[in-house]
Amino acid sequence: MKRKLIAAVGAAALTATMAACGSDDSSDGGGGSADSITVWLMSGSAPDPWVEELNAAFEEEHGVEVNVEIQQWEGIQDRLTTALSEDGTVDVLELGNTQAVGYANTGGLADLSELSEEPWTESMLESAVVDDTFYSIPWYGANRVVVYDQSIWAEAGAEVPTTRDEWIEALELIDENTEAEPIYLPGQTYYVMGGFVADEGGAFAAQNGDEWEGTLNSPEVEAGLGFYGELQEFSDAPTDIDEGEPQQSTDVVPNGDVASWVGLPWEVVNATTAIEEAGGEADWGFFPVPGKTADELGHVFLGGSNLAVAERAGDQELARAWLEMATSQEWSQRFNDAMDGTVVPNRSDVTAEPAAGTFAEAMVASADVGFLPPLTPGWANVEVEPNPIKDLMTKVLNGEDFSSVAEEADTEMTTRLNRE
Template sequence: MKRKLIAAIGVAALSATVAACGSDGDSGGGGGGDADSITVWLMDGSAPQEWVSELNAAFEAEHGVKVNVEVQQWDGVQDRVTTALSEDGTVDVLEIGNTQTVGYANTGGLADLSELSEEPWNENMLASAEVDGTLYALPWYGANRVVIYDKSVWAEAGAEVPTTREEWIEALELIDENTEAEPIYLPGQSYYVMGGFVADEGGSFAVEDGDEWRGALNTPEAEAGMEFYAELQSFSESPTDNDEASPQQSTEVVPNQEVASWIGLGWEAAGAVAAIEEAGGEADFGYFPIPGKTAGELGHVFLGGSNLAVSERAGDKELATEWLRMATSQEWAQRYVDANNDGVVPNRTDVTAEPGAGSFAEAMVASADVGFLPPLTTGWANVETEPNPIKELMTKALNGDDYATAAEEADSEITTRINRE
């Protein structure tokens, strides 16, 4: 492959699914708790069956009530949660994405959990669970992206694992010059990856402006972040108008062409390995954190994950809070991390993750302290609705459009959407 010319600048995977302990396992709505039971909604794939079973057995033995776990699918979950939070007794405890917590809290749907605020929570995760100093959810787990690379291709090229952005580019140049592989697969619209580079520069997608928010892409920081993204993307054969899910990079791209490296989550790495092996091949991946501007700092990464909350209209808020207290305690949080083979970022500072040397988890956990979150406000969901103005800006920039003009248009749209409840 020959490198393209640069146009003007343009959950750790969890292998097991939750069992519906004490329930029929259906993903629909069900009754909330009463004097004899509580209902917990967990997302498909969020917790190993053994952990859930043992936790609920311990809780039931201590409190003499039954725990009904109902597994929810991510597709369409926001509508189901919104409906459940508006009804009495539908659900007691529920898992919600960390970027969704503020929105649900602002509707009045989540109970105040400030009595649990003194626990040693991971500060980066805690930010997504608080609104105006009030705790409305508890951090559960985090996950972030790392660079996944083909060891054999890198060895053929004589490329070494980088510790800085400059070394990263040098490695891609070696791969481009000495192999037939695509140095990096990077879609034009992987906006959370780009957001990390913006955060490296001290910028953000949007900033608070008095009582409102305004887009912040037409800034030197965002432009610098986009410039580095464009430099990386120039080594990719991907179009500039698609994201990592269209096509799915882990199962539709990487297994079907020679890709030297890509940026992904744990479940994507596992999916790529499975797809390659299913096709009769053998995956030989290595992993490293996204490098920072200097050897002494790693690049910022979007810290995704989930929180656990109690419905304000729960059938039994007291019991629901006690289940939440147990599930996120040091003992059960440590068990959760261990059960996931250290494939998640711990929710507490007194929980340790000791991933194996050279594993995805090792690279992921290394970046946890430099995780960033998008603007924590109800209106952020409006920004991410298609057509996403950040994605549109990225494509324009990569195609050589004037950055300032494109960014000004994106900021105007972001400002309108983010301030709309």
């Protein structure tokens, strides 16, 4: 089942110029008196049958109509900014998890603290809470795993690694014993690199009082990028591109002899489809990104989506009721089952038992060591090209001095993080 998760997994853009969305007496819509509510969901996020069954159950219980409006990720920032600054445009909305804190900070989202005691997946909560207040609820997560061609690895005599060192050893065997590219890894895949930084205890940025500052010029970032560089030496990919241009799953992997790559669930679906359409057969295996030692997996960027209630919703009471039902144990379990293991569950009481050897098994295994970028509206400014983290990676991989390049990048990061 094809599910386009990329925009939710990638850190979504969010400007800091959103109009303040203060609450007033009309924000509760009169306490559940509306005859309909409007729900914004993103294209590809939820299977149609799940949405239809959920809404039928809600409508039967509450006697109101649910109008679901499917949104596209492209341009969603501007549409959300407008909708959340107006009364009654949307009641419940889906947000990329890196968007949620920014909209909460600008007053656009309602306080959902009454749902704080539910057994939410711990690694997803950081994006839902601001100053100990819940402004959104985790809906689903997804993270990258290592995808490998089992036949090439068998030819090379390489085994699935459990540590970083074993990962390098496997790539060396593939390089020595086959004609395949051991790993496809462009020089600017910075969320993969960020996981290695998190393994070292580092981060891209940190909050200092009311301000944010870049923390790239640190031993932790240098070590994380150093390991990324070790992997990248086994790749033929340029150092000045990321995994999206060209898209690795459709433009690279199906058209070359690639032994392994780091990808998301939707990318595996697309790569498999492209290979089969060309008359081939995919022979994938999957393993979590290894950690420094065998007793802890490597950190991975945990993307995904949250659900929230607009502060200016036409009817907050009904909106909260819909969100509470949608994220209940029953409907979260149904959602997880409908997604066929392509997402990390939002609740610890949802049963997720993916089949052995599947992408889902490897993905769920890493969910507890997920990390997120700095959750601040200014993060969107960092991701605008030229991205200082990407530039840092390219320069260092091309042999420039880490400290001087990182110091320059931190100056730019700090400016962008605090820009209004």
